[in-house]
Amino acid sequence: MKIGFRTAKTVLAVIAAIYLAQLLQLDMYTFAGIVAVLMIQTTRRESLDTFLKLTATTVITLVIGSVLLWLLGYHVYVIGIMLLILIPVLVRTGTARGIVLSAVICVHLYTAGDLSVQLLLNESLLILSGMLVALAINWSYMPKRLDELYIVRKSIEEKSSSMLRQMARCLKDEDYIWDGAEILQIHSLIQQGRNLALFHEENYITPDDVLTLRYFEIKEKQFNHLKYMVALVSRVDCVVVQGQMLAAIMEKASEQLLYNPAAHAPALKRELKNLVQTCEELPLPRTRKEFEVRAALLQILHELLEYIQVYEEVPHR
CATH class of the missing domain: 1.20.120.940 (Putative aromatic acid exporter, C-terminal domain)
Structure with a gap:
């Protein structure tokens, strides 16, 4: 069975992102692999556009999610409220591509059970690790036509x-x-x-x-x-x-x-x-x-x- 070029890049990006997150001793380091999958695109321009949109998604989700959990507490229904607010916001800001990432971040914040600077820093570094590794791999080589x-x-x-x-x-x-x-x-x-x-x-x-x-x-x-x-x-x-x-x-x-x-x-x-x-x-x-x-x-x-x-x-x- 022939493995496609994009498939090979995705596999390499997932492994490298998880490995980097482990080296940085981040909690839930496997999440970096999921971010890497979202980042791999067909062209360099698309990958750069995705990087910018996922970065915006991360900032928006961390801010809104943290505020809602601080105001309403750690209850399951708060996750639903977060998504009800976040999805329209992401669509309006042109970052709808990051809805899946946003949903996972909301679950992470809820699962942690307590807001702290360390939690937000860990989440940010996880996402940044996955995105930067995938961006580097995507930009390293693209087949010419x-x-x-x-x-x-x-x-x-x-x-x-x-x-x-x-x-x-x-x-x-x-x-x-x-x-x-x-x-x-x-x-x-x-x-x-x-x-x-x-x-x-x-x-x-x-x-x-x-x-x-x-x-x-x-x-x-x-x-x-x-x-x-x-x-x-x-x-x-x-x-x-x-x-x-x-x-x-x-x-x-x-x-x-x-x-x-x-x-x-x-x-x-x-x-x-x-x-x-x-x-x-x-x-x-x-x-x-x-x-x-x-x-x-x-x-x-x-x-x-x-x-x-x-x-x-x-x-x-």
């Missing part, structure tokens, strides 16, 4: 290139049938990439990580242009000279944008703008069908131009 991100990015570019080639073929051959499988594949890859980039950014907050997330946000914008082009291509049901010229630029774009988009995008934009001018100088359509086809081609041309312009925003490094 750069290799996976590179594979996803490469796949998106390849699938996008394939879509341009397929659409170009449809414009040149009215009998060609394309199933459009790349559309769903690219959508899935973008979602996968965004999730990986978010996870990576939560652990490694550097300028490159922000660019990685920005890449997938922009690719989603670019993907919308591709989808619209596919819908327009389906309306071109005959081969015309404008479609052949546009298909030639599409095929060139599918090759040049795959490996070095920043270098080739300006030249491709110029070709598309020249094609727009060429189309405007051609004779007007003679039939309604020709008019509809040429209108769709003009829209495709403008969408392709927008698609290429987006490459100027995409970080490729």
